[in-house]
Amino acid sequence: MSPRARRLALPLLALAIGVIALGTAIYVTLLPRGGSSVSIGGPFALTAGDGRTVSDRDLRGAPYLVFFGFTHCPDVCPTKLFQLSEVLRAMGDGGQKVRALFITVDPERDTPAIMKSYVSSFDERIVGLTGDREAIDKVVRDFRAFAKKVPTKDGDYTMEHTGLVYLMGKDGQFIGSFNLERPPEEAAKDLLRRV
Ligand code: NI
DSSP: OOHHHHHHHHHHHHHHHHHHHHHHHHHHHHSOGGGSOOOOOOOOEEEOTTSOEEEGGGGTTSOEEEEEEOTTOSSHHHHHHHHHHHHHHHHGGGGTTOEEEEEESOTTTOOHHHHHHHHTTSOTTEEEEBOOHHHHHHHHHHTTOOEEEEEOTTSOEEEEEOOOEEEEOTTSOEEEEOOOSSOHHHHHHHHHTTO
């Protein structure tokens, strides 16, 4: 080894070790915990129609469903909310504690009062939630959901958003996506098993 190569060897070795250490750290950080898939959900505190704060902690003790949408939605949201109402109704008395959260992705237009009047035409166990933009963005991120403002021709806008219904267990942990495309009685049985 030439003297010049020897002078370079040590810094290069240090650099190589540094790169390997950093790579390992990143790999370990991104590795799903417990070998399962990435975590979905997380702590949140949002505003209900009556102005009261609803947090994930308040929902512990019973399974709950989470659905993202907005009150100006022309078809998907009203359809899903109707389907959710049917499932809640089909659960009967056994499902009194089960809640379905309708979280707006359009908090600029969906004030607590608007959310309240919108969900009032559906089952009373459906809770409309809103919050400031920051809180909404965080909950959308935590649920690995998607929401995007799309301008319309008339200078207005609509929202593209995730249509997934999330099933959360009574411990607040994500169980899986909840299938609404089946008879309400069947979906209700599925929920009642988690109560
Ligand atoms: Ni919608």
